[in-house]
Amino acid sequence: MEKQDKKPKRWSLEDIRDYLSQHDIRSSVYRLKIFEYLINDRTHPTAEEIYKHLKKELPAISPGTVYNTLRLFLEKKIVQLVNVEKNQFRFDATLSWHGHLKCLGCGRVFDLHIENLKLSGLEGFEIFEKHLDLKGLCPECLKRKNI
Amino acid sequence: MEKQDKKPKRWSLEDIRDYLSQHDIRSSVYRLKIFEYLINDRTHPTAEEIYKHLKKELPAISPGTVYNTLRLFLEKKIVQLVNVEKNQFRFDATLSWHGHLKCLGCGRVFDLHIENLKLSGLEGFEIFEKHLDLKGLCPECLKRKNI
DNA sequence: TATAAAATTATATTGATTATAAAATTATAA
DNA sequence: TTATAATTTTATAATCAATATAATTTTATA
Structure with a gap:
């Protein structure tokens, strides 16, 4: 298991805005928050888990937005799929080989x-x-x- | 890629009948043929591919039988899932670590x-x-x- | 401010897999 | 061999994550 005690960098929304921009992705509140959850919490969530997590803070979010955004992030190669599940996609914003x-x-x-x-x-x-x-x-x- | 020129053993239906029996699986024509296809052809097929392949020889077979049988084989641990596909299961009857x-x-x-x-x-x-x-x-x- | 482009929502659709119940087959015992 | 129970197979319906679609809202920019 990856060492957690070396304090991974936490990404600010500004960091994420820049990162998305570098990858030709326009920012929106939802996109920023979805990426923030992936990169800072690192729980390898499913789309549904992301949706439920963000709904607390952003009640207007719809599942479609989460699916669309994740598909976009995959296309732009800033997230990767985790294959531990057969019936559901899980996502990881850490791209290094692990x-x-x-x-x-x-x-x-x-x-x-x-x-x-x-x-x-x-x-x-x-x-x-x-x-x-x-x-x-x-x-x-x-x-x-x-x- | 695994060397193919060292002639892998081809399993006879009798071999398979014994093998199933050793793993507490009752034999049937469909079960024998499904396992035979997996172990001898080694194409890591999906359930649908197995169904289409066997339908030529056994036109009465139904997709449900293929799904049921593969689930049984998984439970009894004589086949493993191949995770190269996100939306479909692929199956492998070779259990060695590869x-x-x-x-x-x-x-x-x-x-x-x-x-x-x-x-x-x-x-x-x-x-x-x-x-x-x-x-x-x-x-x-x-x-x-x-x- | 007007207009076009993009993002989001609500909804319907897809499609592989699973569940269910009826029918067919097989195993076992009398 | 026959009767009975257990298992397998089939046909069909249901599930459910993911995708597609079209309408609506938001954002960018001229």
Whole structure:
């Protein structure tokens, strides 16, 4: 799991506005807030989870906006899909190469640091995307299970 | 990509009948044929592709049977899901640890040999499943593209 | 301020998968 | 072999996340 204690940078709305602009995405309150949630909370949420989270603060938001925005972010390549779920999309605004582990107990998705990966037989192939996804139980759920 | 020239064993229907039986699965013509297609053809098909393939030989088969059977095979852990597709399940009857590459040109899914994978930060976690999935272009599609 | 362009909403649609109930098949015991 | 129960298969309906569409609202800019 990625170390959390080295205090990840928190993005301000201004940071995000600049970042979206650099990627040819016009800003709006919803777009800023959706990206802010993805980049600062890092829970790898589904579209539905983002919608529910933002609805508290912005009650007028509609699910369509969340879906549209996420699709736009994917097209512009500022978010990536997390494949731990079969029936739902999960999103990650961190683009560096890392893996994911979904805890089947609590449902949380953890980031994984990949120290080394060596594949063979890929000569002549061109690679665009790599996904490493695990399923298992986190230490807390394991402890809870064994009480 | 996995070497194909070392002639993978082809499973007979009797082999499969035994294998299903060992895993507490009663055999039927459909179950045998579905597993046979998965294990001998190794194209990592979707349920729909399996249905279309078998319908030629067994015209009475219904899609429900394919879905039911695949769900049963998953439960009994004799097939695994391939995560290269977001909207459709793909299935693999080869259970050894290997990755997959989906060619975005021709749609084929290739097996990958993983020489080495080292993750850190997983102390205290219990892992049940690992998936490594790439997207890219195969040599043939790259060549075709550059003509 | 007017006009065009873009974003958002509400709603309907899609499509793979799952659920359900009836019918067909298979297994087992008398 | 026959009767009965259990399982498998089929046909059909339901589910539900995601997408498409068209109307409305907001934003940009001349």
